[in-house]
Amino acid sequence: DTNVQSIAAEKVKAYTGTGLHTKGWLQEAALRMLMNNLHPDVAEHPDQLVVYGGIGKAARNWEAFETIVESLKELENDETLLIQSGKPVAVFRTHADAPRVLIANSNIVPAFADWDTFHELDRRGLMMYGQMTAGSWIYIGSQGIVQGTYETFAELAKQHFGGSLKGTITLTAGLGGMGGAQPLAVTMAGGVCIGVEVDESRIDRRIGTRYLDLKTDSIDEAVRMADEAKRDGRALSIGLLGNAAEVLPELLRRGFIPDVLTDQTSAHDPLNGYVPAGMGMAEAERLRGQDPGKVIRLARKSMAEHVRTMVAMMDRGAVTFDYGNNIRQVAKDEGVERAFDFPGFVPAYIRPQFCEGKGPFRWVALSGDPEDIRKTDEVILREFSDNTHLCNWIRMAQEKIAFQGLPSRICWLGYGERARFGRIINDMVASGELTAPIVIGRDHLDSGSVASPNRETESMLDGSDAVSDWPILNALVNAVGGATWVSVHHGGGVGMGYSQHAGMVIVADGTKEAEARLERVLTSDPGMGIARHADAGYGLAIRTARDKGVRIPMLKG
C-alpha cells in the first residue's frame, strides 16, 4: 500500500509558507485546505480520497481533484467555482465579496434519499459522500472534534459524577477519525477509557498521535488494567482490539458494567462503516466488494446486538448515550424496541451551548507555522481571560494535542465572541504579527447549521426535529455575507436520509474587506443557532437573543 499512498502524496502537495500558487489568498486558502484534508497525517485513507467518517471524501475522484486544483489556480478574485458532490462543474463571474467556492454534496431528492440510491449514483460516478467537513474542506483531523468530545464528557461528569470522571470507566467503540478523540477526551476529564476497535492500524495511529495510551487484544487484560486505574484514580486509555458486537456481549456475560457507555463506530454506514461480528478487517473488505447486500444484512444484525447489550448495561447502571452515529435507528429498524431508551448526546449534554450560539469554532494557520497558532492561543488567553473554562481548554490543548497537517486550533465560542476573535485575527494578519492569513471555519455540527432528528435536533422542544429549512437559510446567509466557501450537504454523521447541514469557511487575510466580511458572517452564523433555538421555545436562547440583540421578529415582549 505504500505504493498507493505515494500516489496520493504525489498528487496532494501540502503547500505552506507565504508564497501564492493562485491569484489570491481566498483561492489559496481553498486549495491548501482541500490538500490539508488529504494530508497523510490528517485523512484516514488519502489514497482513496477518504478523509474520515466511513467514506467521507474530499473530491469525487483523482481527475476531479486535479481539475479542482487547476480551477482554483486559475480562478480570478471576482469568480466563483461550483462543486457538485466533489466534482468541479462551473465557474461564474460573481464579485469580490462573494464566496470563491460553492459546494453541494450528496443531496438527493427526499423521497429517494437512502443508501441504496446513493450507492447506485456513486457506482455510476454521479455522486460522492461528503460527510460533514470532508467534502467541505475544513477537516483538521481528530484535533477538530476533541474539544466537543471533551465538553460532552465534562458535562456528563458534572451531571453524574460530581464534575470529574476520576475513578470511572468509560466503555466505547470506534477509534477512527472522530471516535479516536474519545480516549483523549476521557483521560482529560480524569477517567479511564476502554475503546474497542476492530482495525489494529487505527489503534496504532491513535497511539502514534498521543490520543491513546496503550493497546491489547485481551479482554481480561483490558478489564484488569481498567479496574486498577479506576481503583487508583488514575487516568488511562486502552485500545482493545476486537469487534464491539462481540466484545460488549462478552463483557456483559462476565458481569462487567462500565460507569459510562457510548459508541462511535461508523454505524451510519452499514456497508463501508460498521464491521459485522465474526469478521476480520480483510474479510469485511473483500465481502464489501463481492456481496454488499450480505455485508449490510450482517452489519445491521450486529448493530442490533450491540445496542441490545448497551440497553442491558444501561439497565444495570451504566450512564449510556448515543454518540451521533445513528446506531439506535438501525437497531430499532432491526426490531430492538428499546433502542431509543438511551438519549443522544445533544439533548443530554450539548443543547444549552447551542442555545447560546456556541459551537466548534476552528482556525488554521495557512503558513504551516505552529508559531502562528501559538500567538493566537496567547490572544485567547489575554482577550478572553474572564472565560476560565475556555482558557483552561486552550492550556490543556497546548499541552496535550499534537498538530496534524496544517497547525490549527479548536475551541467552542459563542455569539459575539466569534466576531470579536475574527477581528483580532484579521488585525494580527494585517500587522504582520502572523506570517500568513488564517482560515476560520467550523464543523457542520453547530448550533444553527444542521437538521438531524437523531442527533443535533433530537427531541426539540417544539417537535421541529425534521425541519431542514434552518441549515439552508444558514448557508444562504453565510454566502451573501461573504464567507469564502459555503457548502450544503445531506447525510453527514447519521447517514442518508437522516440529516441536512451546511458548512462555512472564511479567510482572515488582513484586508479591510475581510474585516467587514468576518464581522457579518461570524455574527449571522452563530446568530442562526440562537434564532433556531429561540424559535423552538428554548428559554436560554430567547434570553440570549434579548441580551445580545439578535433580532427575531416573532419574539414578542
Ligand code: NAD
Ligand atoms: P471512521 O470511519 O473514521 O471510524 C470508525 C471506526 O469504527 C473505524 O476505525 C472502524 O474500524 C471502527 N469499527 C467499525 N465497526 C466496528 C465494530 N463492529 N467494532 C469495533 N470497531 C468498529 O469514522 P469517525 O470519523 O471516527 O466517525 C465515527 C462515527 O461517529 C460516524 O458514524 C460519524 O458520523 C459519527 N460522528 C460523530 C460525531 C460526534 O461528535 N458525535 C462527530 C463526527 C462523526
